[in-house]
Amino acid sequence: MDFFNYKSGELFAEDCPVREIAAKHGTPCYIYSRATLERHWHAFDRPFGDRPHLICYAVKANSNLAVLNILARLGSGFDIVSAGELERVLAAGGDPKKIVFSGVGKRSDEILSALKTGIRCFNIEVGGELDRINELAGELGVKAPVSFRVNPDVDAKTHPYISTGLKENKFGIAIEQALLEYQRAAAMPNIDIIGIDCHIGSQLTDTTPFLDALGRILDLVDELKKMGIALHHLDLGGGLGIRYRDEQPPEPADYVEALLNRLNQSKLTDDVEILLEPGRAIAGNAGILVTQVEYLKTTADKNFAIVDAAMNDLIRPSLYSAWQEIIPVRSQSSADENHWDIVGPVCETGDFLGKDRKLRLSPEDLLAVRSSGAYGFTMSSNYNSRPRAAEVMVDGGDCHLIRERETLAHLWAGEQLLP
Ligand SMILES: Cc1ncc(COP(=O)(O)O)c(C=O)c1O
Numbered sequence: 001m002d003f004f005n006y007k008s009g010e011l012f013a014e015d016c017p018v019r020e021i022a023a024k025h026g027t028p029c030y031i032y033s034r035a036t037l038e039r040h041w042h043a044f045d046r047p048f049g050d051r052p053h054l055i056c057y058a059v060k061a062n063s064n065l066a067v068l069n070i071l072a073r074l075g076s077g078f079d080i081v082s083a084g085e086l087e088r089v090l091a092a093g094g095d096p097k098k099i100v101f102s103g104v105g106k107r108s109d110e111i112l113s114a115l116k117t118g119i120r121c122f123n124i125e126v127g128g129e130l131d132r133i134n135e136l137a138g139e140l141g142v143k144a145p146v147s148f149r150v151n152p153d154v155d156a157k158t159h160p161y162i163s164t165g166l167k168e169n170k171f172g173i174a175i176e177q178a179l180l181e182y183q184r185a186a187a188m189p190n191i192d193i194i195g196i197d198c199h200i201g202s203q204l205t206d207t208t209p210f211l212d213a214l215g216r217i218l219d220l221v222d223e224l225k226k227m228g229i230a231l232h233h234l235d236l237g238g239g240l241g242i243r244y245r246d247e248q249p250p251e252p253a254d255y256v257e258a259l260l261n262r263l264n265q266s267k268l269t270d271d272v273e274i275l276l277e278p279g280r281a282i283a284g285n286a287g288i289l290v291t292q293v294e295y296l297k298t299t300a301d302k303n304f305a306i307v308d309a310a311m312n313d314l315i316r317p318s319l320y321s322a323w324q325e326i327i328p329v330r331s332q333s334s335a336d337e338n339h340w341d342i343v344g345p346v347c348e349t350g351d352f353l354g355k356d357r358k359l360r361l362s363p364e365d366l367l368a369v370r371s372s373g374a375y376g377f378t379m380s381s382n383y384n385s386r387p388r389a390a391e392v393m394v395d396g397g398d399c400h401l402i403r404e405r406e407t408l409a410h411l412w413a414g415e416q417l418l419p
């Protein structure tokens, strides 16, 4: 169910005309839907029923404070990967006791902030991080709650840049080394082992790799139990894919049910809490990017629609050759239908939002790039000294500006001329 719809040939985001939002806030502009974010979060939360669990939304997918606040109000937990994300979650009213901290390269200052905040858990990804956390916790006179992110060496069958659970990937502790690290942790004075974690990649469209990884993690949990290490939670990461084009990923409810079935066949007791870290599946299809056609350029070989959004606004097509649907904001047009490469103004040949799209286009038409709510704004940059886009949240018939378009002055804030 999409949050946007055509009414009398005009695209609406919930009950707000997209053309009016674009006129008010300018383009390019991200539009998100509160109801869709909430529905997607509940789709993960509800199937757990009474079983102890926590949905820790992966902040990197979309870290706008209003988005985080909407989820915090639902009682969401958060998966963070930096001190910046920690500050965002706290500023948005997130509960520190529901924050898990992932990431391969946590700096000492980031660990210290998280320890002082009293987060729920560090997901340790490298042996040296364990030593560092133990030392810093000792300096503060606290015990650090930890789990190890285990790399189960499972092929997630996704784009190689977003596969994280293979032994050649930089993420997590190799599964063969995990027992040793747990033993080391158990002997440390300032460490409190509370869980185990894995995350094998992003945009997975099949449950099999998740279940394979879970099987390996459960074997490890058994081994740990034999060693006298009991865990309070099992964090199965994020990674459930969404439909961009014709993918058919499982619904969150089916995915959670598959996990619960597998867990029920294991020796794991019901009191072990299950954590998930979905990002894309919550935010991806809760957002669109709206852009205006500036110029049309037709040559003997190609037709280019040059729009005002670029790879600095949405990098997924350039970075992963990702396909995202591009639809007109006004569905009726007298222009001829043609095949267009939708390209931005940035000085890179790889700057495109879509290739060979069949559309009826005229200059100043508005287009919407679908499925842009996750890894859209958060991966945007100021490349080519382009200010980052505005972000807007629709809530029924209300439309709220949740981040202003950056001003030109923002571009050199903090820079200094030589004396
Ligand atoms: C540790 C961790 N957790 C969760 C996520 C969220 O992944 P996704 O947006 O695919 O659900 C990621 C990103 O892949 C991640 O690296």
Ligand SMILES: N[C@@H](CCCC[NH3+])C(=O)O
Pocket: 060, 162, 202, 203, 316, 374, 375, 379
């Ligand atoms: N940024 C990626 C996903 C990376 C997930 C983070 N580990 C994407 O847009 O698909």
